[in-house]
Amino acid sequence: MPLHWKLVIDCTDAPALADFWAAALEYQVEDPGPLIGQLLAAGRLGEEAVVEHHGRKTFRGYAGIRHPEDPFDATSGVGGGRRLLFQEVPEPKAGKNRLHLDVHSESGGLDKLVARLESLGASRVREVDQGPAGHWWLMRDPEGNEFCAA
Incomplete structure (x- = not known):
């Protein structure tokens, strides 16, 4: 059985880079708002782990995009198909991409x-x-x- 995968891209501003690539590829930015709401209400997530971007709550340091025709989980917003995840890292890009x-x-x-x-x-x-x-x-x-x- 084939494996599921996502491409993870290190960056300094995950929501902004997700916005760029979503527009470039005509993908959708994933919306984890419902999951974040559940986790905050249950006390399983602190406010420090959340940021607001374009009026929506998202996880600090992360943003994902998905192909609009692929399946996704309505609560977490996570796509079940073609997907890119952007994760913030402290160091800037250095050198040529290997991928x-x-x-x-x-x-x-x-x-x-x-x-x-x-x-x-x-x-x-x-x-x-x-x-x-x-x-x-x-x-x-x-x-x-x-x-x-x-």
Whole structure:
């Protein structure tokens, strides 16, 4: 039986980076509000473990996004399919990523995709054109993590 997985990305501002990637991939930011409410009411979670972002309660230091068509738990908001989790770490990014995402455009839509990603806060690093083998842009998200737009 195949294993379930999620990609975890270290960052300095989990809610903000989740917002960027949710918009970039057209995913949904997970809403753990109902679970946080239950945990706070039961005394199993302290207020110091919670922050508010865009009017919703979320766990301090964490934010997840999920594919809008995949199943999810309504109480925790956690997706049961394609999912990215952002976790805050104290140190800033240093060096090149050892793993990165490739974001694919519709056929002939690379310029439109790159412009949309830039409008969300991404930046271009360099264009790669390998003729028939492929054409893409190496880009950075708002925290400097490299990804490719193809």
